[in-house]
Amino acid sequence: MESVSFPPLSRVAVSGGTHGNEMTGVYMVRHLQKEKIDKIGSVSVSTVLSNPRAVEICRRYVETDLNRCFTEALLNSPVTDSSPYELRRAQELNAQIGPKGSKEAVDLLIDIHNTTSNMGLCLILYSIDWLTLHILKYLQSKMASVEVRAIQLDIPIAEAYSLESVGKHGFAIEAGPQPNGVVRADIHNLVKEAVDHIFSWLQEFNSGSTFEGGEVEAYTLVKSIDYPRNPVTGEITAAVHSQLQDNDFKLLQRGNPIFMSFSGETVKYDGEDLYPFFVNECAYYEKKIAFHLARKIKLTLPPIKVTD
Amino acid sequence: MESVSFPPLSRVAVSGGTHGNEMTGVYMVRHLQKEKIDKIGSVSVSTVLSNPRAVEICRRYVETDLNRCFTEALLNSPVTDSSPYELRRAQELNAQIGPKGSKEAVDLLIDIHNTTSNMGLCLILYSIDWLTLHILKYLQSKMASVEVRAIQLDIPIAEAYSLESVGKHGFAIEAGPQPNGVVRADIHNLVKEAVDHIFSWLQEFNSGSTFEGGEVEAYTLVKSIDYPRNPVTGEITAAVHSQLQDNDFKLLQRGNPIFMSFSGETVKYDGEDLYPFFVNECAYYEKKIAFHLARKIKLTLPPIKVTD
Known part of the structure; x- marks a missing residue:
């Protein structure tokens, strides 16, 4: 080259x-x-x-x-x-x-x-x-x-x-x-x-x-996922699941837990395999982002x- | 009893x-x-x-x-x-x-x-x-x-x-x-x-x-330790040392590092053996507390x- x-x-x-x-x-x-x-x-x-x-x-x-x-x-x-x-x-x-x-x-x-x-x-x-x-x-x-x-x-x-x-x-x-x-x-x-x-x-x-x-x-951004929210008040109704928390850049696969609601239910991921990042970033609550998902590319x- | x-x-x-x-x-x-x-x-x-x-x-x-x-x-x-x-x-x-x-x-x-x-x-x-x-x-x-x-x-x-x-x-x-x-x-x-x-x-x-x-x-509170600060501006000039950070309730002894200044110098602890807690608590910067020190008692x- x-x-x-x-x-x-x-x-x-x-x-x-x-x-x-x-x-x-x-x-x-x-x-x-x-x-x-x-x-x-x-x-x-x-x-x-x-x-x-x-x-x-x-x-x-x-x-x-x-x-x-x-x-x-x-x-x-x-x-x-x-x-x-x-x-x-x-x-x-x-x-x-x-x-x-x-x-x-x-x-x-x-x-x-x-x-x-x-x-x-x-x-x-x-x-x-x-x-x-x-x-x-x-x-x-x-x-x-x-x-x-x-x-x-x-x-x-x-x-x-x-x-x-x-x-x-x-x-x-x-x-x-x-x-x-x-x-x-x-x-x-x-x-x-x-x-x-x-x-x-x-x-x-x-x-x-x-x-x-x-x-x-x-890593290139593919999409962003918001927290589950109360449709009326907009308040979040679930936290990022402990199995996703702190696991930025670890491959997320269909069926992996992504949220735990405050009443105890687990929400699972239902999409293509991608890499999460900015998982539970404080400033992104107001931007309606619980985490981003990325594809890995080679340059x-x-x-x-x-x-x- | x-x-x-x-x-x-x-x-x-x-x-x-x-x-x-x-x-x-x-x-x-x-x-x-x-x-x-x-x-x-x-x-x-x-x-x-x-x-x-x-x-x-x-x-x-x-x-x-x-x-x-x-x-x-x-x-x-x-x-x-x-x-x-x-x-x-x-x-x-x-x-x-x-x-x-x-x-x-x-x-x-x-x-x-x-x-x-x-x-x-x-x-x-x-x-x-x-x-x-x-x-x-x-x-x-x-x-x-x-x-x-x-x-x-x-x-x-x-x-x-x-x-x-x-x-x-x-x-x-x-x-x-x-x-x-x-x-x-x-x-x-x-x-x-x-x-x-x-x-x-x-x-x-x-x-x-x-x-x-x-x-x-x-644990009973004995005293509080402030961050090293610029005497004129009051700005902190050191961070809690990595060896103290996250080590709440681990006994702190004379000579243990407690701060690392932003120019790279280590500050060591010079007091009696005590237990640190609220180490690097966000809200305590304004209260001029880098960490508290406690004695352990039995009741x-x-x-x-x-x-x-």
Whole structure:
């Protein structure tokens, strides 16, 4: 396979607090800012606390989910004093580290998130980007103690709604399980190790190393399943079953229990074999998602190197 | 040891949602209400969703922590429209299932809570009450799969600030780990099993069984330890160390790591041997508590039975 080349990645943004109660990114960004880290080797680093007002009150957002505000339509919509805070903040961030889709945008944007689901360490990627997939492959080779997974969302970049879509390249790091509002040392260490490896990769890449091609696996979203709910009040009437809870990325097969109602009945899965993820994520109760289901795909990567 | 007798326990209240984002009690109470459960054997049951406004917005409280409002001083303080919602609600609850300290108060109050700490199933008890300690002993004998622990707070009943102090007898059930805003089936099942056993005990007690005396262990609070903080901003500068995280009730000894700073340094424990609990509880960041430390005590119970 012929190798593909990309310009050097000299400007990188690391962001946290896009959701104000996901604490790993909040503390990591605060620490980088306190230490005044603005350059690592050949790479200039911008550190961004994305939603400071939500961080202040330790909630996911103030008025609307910031991480749904980065579509081209929303970034270019007129804002007034009555626009939601997060829409105004999204446009500020786009001016600061974008604009999305322009040559001024940062070369790579790493946005740090947490989940209450037992997802370990995942990268969430838009469409197919050889460069970010090579970073995934590198992390998989370097982090032996943990399985680094990728969730690949098939959304055109203009419609991509999350912060990382503002960079020329970008991904979210999703790490869990961690309750909202809590920082766990194990999760912090996992994300810190990943970020350190990413900066090592960037040094190697910028200095001219060729990264060999190969295969990587990724999970693509097929559909989402809601909790059983009271049709009148909308209240949930069942919990995720203990046999599904904490079993993100374990194959779900027809007949496996997925819910246990509060009166004790088991609800079984009745569909094709798929991989659950974001199982019982706190923030998805309001989005009417008990878990997502994914198919596993294989991607064959070309070798890559920096443009001569 | 001579046996001690108590009047029958004919009126019991089961409450949840005293903290609006601790979901086990919320769903358990809603389910009992939907099923219109108001009597179990010889016992009349009141089900109480303690802080409905906080439940509605899925936060611990709206204006102030409801579970600190049940001292005699606060319950008897004048309220106006500008009093915090929770103070007004505490007085409503006191009128409904109390008044605290009166003969009209429910005989037993069971208040269901969750923690993000790995505390399993605990009863939190005020002072020494042979009756609730007998319920503890019964749960320990019936629930073989889990260690049921007791935390005994040495606070005179007039100054006791939490809801369960409104009943003639009462305790909080504390169950975790469970993130705020999330319901986990395993934790739900654990609490449901405990509540079912408590009602079996109540039937046996009311029908005249004598419960043999014996020894039980309990943990009594010695002191609380805060996170290391930036002296200027008050922001925490370290996470609970991975070797302490999830190790509630495992003896902490001098030299054991307790914190890991975000720059990577370990902080070690420098005090007498004690038992940590509420380790890295979400709601205690604002109360400046990283964990509590307890001493283990042994209590010798007399036999008890219902008054002839």
